[in-house]
Amino acid sequence: xxxxxxxxxxxxxxxxxxxxxxxxxxxxxxxxxxxxxxxxxxxxxxxxxxxxxxxxxxxxxxxxxxxxxxxxxxxxxxxxxxxxxxxxxxxxxxxxxxxxxxxxxxxxxxxxxxxxxxxxxxxxxxxxxxxxxxxxxxxxxxxxxxxxxxxxxxxxxxxxxxxxxxxxxxxxxxxxxxxxxxxxxxxxxxxxxxxxxxxxxxxxxxxxxxxxxxxxxxxxxxxxxxxxxxxxxxxxxxxxxxxxxxxxxxxxxxxxxxxxxxxxxxxxxxxxxxxxxxxxxxxxxxxxxxxxxxxxxxxxxxxxxxxxxxxxxxxxxxxxxxxxxxxxxxx
Ligand code: KG4
Ligand code: ZN
Numbered sequence: 001x002x003x004x005x006x007x008x009x010x011x012x013x014x015x016x017x018x019x020x021x022x023x024x025x026x027x028x029x030x031x032x033x034x035x036x037x038x039x040x041x042x043x044x045x046x047x048x049x050x051x052x053x054x055x056x057x058x059x060x061x062x063x064x065x066x067x068x069x070x071x072x073x074x075x076x077x078x079x080x081x082x083x084x085x086x087x088x089x090x091x092x093x094x095x096x097x098x099x100x101x102x103x104x105x106x107x108x109x110x111x112x113x114x115x116x117x118x119x120x121x122x123x124x125x126x127x128x129x130x131x132x133x134x135x136x137x138x139x140x141x142x143x144x145x146x147x148x149x150x151x152x153x154x155x156x157x158x159x160x161x162x163x164x165x166x167x168x169x170x171x172x173x174x175x176x177x178x179x180x181x182x183x184x185x186x187x188x189x190x191x192x193x194x195x196x197x198x199x200x201x202x203x204x205x206x207x208x209x210x211x212x213x214x215x216x217x218x219x220x221x222x223x224x225x226x227x228x229x230x231x232x233x234x235x236x237x238x239x240x241x242x243x244x245x246x247x248x249x250x251x252x253x254x255x256x257x258x259x260x261x262x263x264x265x266x267x268x269x270x271x272x273x274x275x276x277x278x279x280x281x282x283x284x285x286x287x288x289x290x291x292x293x294x295x296x297x298x299x300x301x302x303x304x305x306x307x308x309x310x311x312x313x314x315x316x317x318x319x320x321x322x323x324x325x326x327x328x329x330x331x
Contacts, residue, residue: 001019001020001021001074001075001310001313001314002017002018002019002068002072002073002074002075003017003018003021003073003074003075003076003077003306003309003310003313004016004017004059004062004063004073004075004076004077004302004306005017005018005076005077005078005109005302005303005304005305005306005307005309006055006059006076006077006078006079006091006094006095006302006305007078007079007091007111007114007300007301007302007304007305008051008055008078008079008083008087008088008090008091009079009081009082009083009084009087009088009091009111009300010042010047010083010084010087010136010137010300011031011032011033011035011036011042011047011050011087012029012030012031012032012299012300012301013029013030013032013050013051013054013055013058013091014027014028014029014030014058014300014301014302014305015028015055015058015059015061015062015302016028016062016301016302016303016305016306017062017063017065017066017068017306018121018303018306018307018310020310021120021307021310021311021314022121024121024303025065025066025067025068026061026062026063026064026065026066027062027296027301027302027303028058028061028062028065028302029296029299029300029301029302030050030054030058032046032047032050033176033177035047035050036176037175037176039176040166040169040170040176041166041170041176042084042136044084044086044087045086047084047086047087048084048086048087048089048090051087051090051091052090055090055091055094056094059094059098062302070098070102070104071102073102073104074104074105074313075104075105075106075107075309075310075313076095076098076099076104076105076106076107076309077106077107077109077305077306077308077309077310077312077313078091078092078095078106078107078108078109078305078309079091079092079108079109079110079111079114079305080092080108080109080110080323080324080325080326080329081108081110081111081325081326081327081328081329082110082111082112082137082138082326082327082328082329082330083111083137083325083327084327085325085327088325088326088327089325092108092323092324092325096321096323100321105313105318106318106319107309107312107313107317107318107319108319108323109305109308109309109312110308110329110331111300111305111329112133112138112140112329112330112331113150113308113331114304114305114307114308115133115135115266115267115304116131116133116142116144116150116264116266116331117147117304117307117308117311118266118293118297118298118301118303118304118307119264119266119291119292119293119297120307121293121297121303121304121307122293122294122297123291125262125264125289125291126262127144127145127146128143128144128145128146128259128260128262129143129144129260129262129263129264129291130142130143130144130153130251130254130255130258130260130262130263130264131143131144131150131264131265131266132247132251132263132264132265132266132270133266133267133270134160134161134162134247134265134266134267134268134269134270134275135160135161135162135266135267135268135269135300136160136162136163136166136177136179136268136269137160137162137163138155138156138160138267139155139156139160139161139208139210139247139269140152140154140155140156140331141153141154141155141206141208141250141251141254142331143254143258143260144264147311148311148315150331152330152331153206153254153258154205154206154207154208154250154254155207155208156207156208156209156210157207157208157209158209158210158211159210159211159214160210161208161210161243161247161269162177162179162267162268162269163210164210164211164213164214164243165177165178165179165182165243165269166178166179167214168182168214168217168239169181169182171217171218171221172221172232172235172236177268179268179269179271179272180271182236182239182240183240183271183272183273183274185232185233185236185237186233186236186237186239186240186274187233187237187273188233188237189232189233189234189235189236189237189238190233190234190237190238191237191238191240191241191274192238192241193231193234193235193237193238194220194231194234194235194238195238196213196216196217196220196238196239196241196242197212197213197216197242198213198242198245198246198249199212199213199246201250206250206251206253206254207250208246208247208250209246210243210246213239213242213243213246217235217239220235221235240272240274241274243275244272244274244275244278247269247275247279248275248278248279248282251263251279252282252283252286252288255283255286255288256286261287261288261289262288262289262290262291263279263283263288263289263290263291264290264291264292265279265290265291265292265293265298266292266293266298267298267299268298268299268300269298270292270293270298271295271298271299276292279292
């Protein structure tokens with residue numbers, strides 16, 4: 001089965017062609033970082049306009065790169081939520097149009113499901129597994145019992161982990177998006193230099209919280225009357241260590257209490273080098289398996305959408321043209 005996957009939920013326009021749920025024949029992303037960079041965060045109206053400009057050439061490019069034409073496709077998958085409603089509508093409307101014109105069935109896909117399944121693009125993982133989904137919009141923990149069978153365990157009570165990275169990067173004038181820059185800067189710093197607070201979530205809950213940490217960094221910067229420029233790397237490393245602690249601890253506790261011996265990371269923050277290093281070391285010390293997709297499959301991409309769509313299409317699902325975008329879709 002040949003599936004075209006289309007992703008426009010936030011600020012990346014992405015399209016991919018996937019053969020039989022395994023072979024990625026093309027996986028193209030048109031990033032809007034340069035457009036949103038000056039604002040230090042995604043401007044929804046600009047994001048929608050950028051998607052409108054880029055989506056058709058990107059679809060052409062993905063088909064060309066894969067060496068296939070519209071007639072070769074068996075189905076199209078498109079993200080229908082959650083995300084920015086204007087951005088979602090661009091992808092969904094374009095896919096409805098080409099599905100009708102090319103007479104190819106389409107399915108609307110849950111963006112969170114696509115992230116959680118992305119690992120299967122690279123390796124087979126047994127069920128059940130704990131999926132830690134950490135991105136700019138989400139910090140969620142699920143027990144994945146099988147395709148289409150997700151048990152919610154916990155989520156962030158305030159900011160998402162990636163949002164905390166982006167906001168701290170903005171405070172430190174490091175540019176947008178902040179995750180990758182802080183990840184790199186932190187390599188030159190001491191993660192124990194500054195004791196930033198870790199949120200305490202009561203026992204029995206697998207929730208996360210990052211707003212206290214964000215405020216602590218803001219206060220630290222404000223209190224440095226003589227400037228903090230010379231401490232940039234230590235601040236980045238200490239902030240990152242606190243984020244990683246607050247992600248690793250509940251995940252390992254869930255593995256112990258909920259059961260299962262597999263952990264899968266997903267979402268843009270799963271590209272973080274320190275999170276990958278710490279999760280691997282600490283999980284393996286407890287005889288747990290850890291799997292993470294290559295960084296381009298952690299951040300938003302069309303291949304993961306095609307993969308989730310492939311699963312639903314093989315289940316016989318077909319969506320009709322009344323399907324709407326759902327900005328608050330849950331899993
Ligand atoms: O999954 P994604 O591409 O989009 C959303 O669905 O949100 O994630 C984007 C987020 C941004 O907040 C970005 O700063 C963060 O992932 N990110 C990182 C790294 N690369 C991207 N955060 C920490 N370390 C990284 N290396
Ligand atoms: Zn995402």
